[in-house]
């Protein structure tokens with residue numbers, strides 16, 4: 001039976017064997033590095049901006065009990081309705097009940113990874129609703145019946161030809177290689193669907209406690225239509241999305257855009273305060289915010305890793321991660337890919353089952369260096385590994401590390417073992433030994449020297 | 463100064479010349495060099511695998527081994543980072559935490575010691591060739607060393623320093639990661655080594671012998687004849 005771990009290993013094998021696709025991903029990110037650096041250079045001090053962004057999230061997350069209730073009170077004062085969901089099942093049930101009560105038939109969605117986390121589309125479709133993704137990347141992935149490849153750039157793994165072929169197949173449009181035309185095809189297809197939809201479902205980038213507004217940031221304008229046209233608007237957000245003050249957006253919005261996409265600002269940044277007020281010409285008549293816990297409070301209870309809740313889902317850590325760039329997004333098998341996914345998933349979905357993601361890192365730290373809110377990502381992978389060992393150790397590991405610890409505690413034995421190792425290395429290389437033979441499959445080991453350092457040193461001192 | 467060498471276990475067993483070269487440079491600069499042979503491994507393989515009890519025992523041993531040492535210098539950014547950054551972390555709340563912090567303050571990576579502690583960038587070395595420097599992740603991101611090794615290399619007579627693309631990209635070694643996730647580790651080595659080859663250098667220099675094990679091992683298997691050398695080996699040459 002395949003476990004998440006065995007599935008990961010075999011998917012990673014397939015992905016890393018695909019040299020062309022790996023090259024394509026590197027190339028696709030090449031332009032991002034350049035524009036990110038240009039934009040970062042426009043900050044008077046990027047590192048201080050990171051401090052400020054981290055502090056804004058720290059303040060909100062470390063007083064989550066108060067920030068959340070402030071947000072809820074203010075949002076309801078604006079005429080919206082707050083729903084609290086303990087887990088995915090509750091969130092799905094809340095959302096389908098709202099849809100049922102609204103007598104909805106068609107649902108349009110803007111980009112929202114939290115809906116991926118709770119597998120909302122499957123649930124709604126099973127109840128007979130038509131659900132359409134309106135973000136271009138998500139729309140493409142929906143047609144392909146694939147999850148997002150990257151939680152910010154859902155179809156970054158696809159070449160233009162593949163998208164054109166997909167549209168020809170599903171929408172009957174003529175082949176094209178122009179990105180503008182591909183965008184227009186999707187727009188034309190989606191336009192009527194916004195009008196037909198009874199319910200619009202969105203995420204939220206930030207929940208502003210002070211004003212009870214939700215902040216949504218996007219490049220295509222599709223979220224505006226999703227939030228404005230249908231009768232009912234539902235926003236689903238993790239509880240960690242809350243921030244204290246409207247002012248915090250002054251640092252968080254540009255940093256989100258720069259770190260994640262190399263933009264000075266995302267194209268559309270909108271604040272939604274509540275349903276249509278008397279006398280207003282447009283906007284939904286009902287506005288619901290569903291606040292999802294789904295183990296986030298358990299993470300909040302862990303002071304060592306609590307900062308993982310600062311994440312603003314910018315995707316910077318994926319963009320710089322050599323693991324992500326070589327295995328791609330699908331191999332993770334998770335809603336959130338890349339370093340933040342490897343930190344979070346063991347918390348959200350079980351440490352023992354998902355700890356391999358914490359192990360699948362060379363701990364290079366590129367993610368931590370890139371994170372605009374200073375999450376100590378690669379060290380958290382170490383913490384996950386330690387926590388997993390504290391909870392359960394395989395017999396092999398117990399013996400391996402036990403023996404290792406025993407030997408390195410005894411210098412004479414260590415030196416003797418080293419001597420035997422060096423003398424027999426040519427033979428050992430031929431044996432199917434764990435680890436050693438794995439190394440030798442793709443790499444050489446240097447010839448063992450006759451003398452170790454300690455021998456040479458002794459010789460040179462006499 | 464009296465320098466106590468901290469020689470990583472695999473340097474001891476597989477590339478003793480790196481340890482000898484480090485000692486040679488330090489002596490040439492007029493320092494007294496000692497090697498305390500009770501040392502073995504810093505415990506990093508167990509630490510990285512989550513077995514902090516084994517790593518903690520190794521840390522406590524290291525506190526004994528290096529007790530009283532004026533400064534500790536190691537030719538491996540990774541193992542030095544273990545001592546400097548992670549010993550205090552795994553000994554948090556332990557009665558010997560203060561000792562670990564003191565040791566951390568007295569411990570230096572080889573190039574870091576020369577440039578930051580001694581203020582030396584020219585050690586008077588000569589080396590003919592074109593070199594490119596690979597930033598090991600622990601040196602770069604845990605210890606914050608970027609310019610220091612390059613300053614040292616630029617001062618070497620006869621040596622041209624070239625920058626390679628992906629200089630800051632991980633080589634994919636990652637300790638046990640290299641054998642637990644060999645396909646990812648090898649793919650990373652390939653990206654790294656392709657860039658190193660493209661740089662046009664004929665020598666790859668790093669402060670991390672473990673990265674060199676990975677890079678050298680991959681290049682050799684792929685039949686690419688580029689030498690890999692530790693920073694100390696370049697600096698020990700000539701004069």
Ligand code: SF4
Nearest residue numbers: 311312314315317371
């Ligand atoms: S962990 Fe940091 S870098 Fe990664 S997505 Fe979250 S905010 Fe961005």
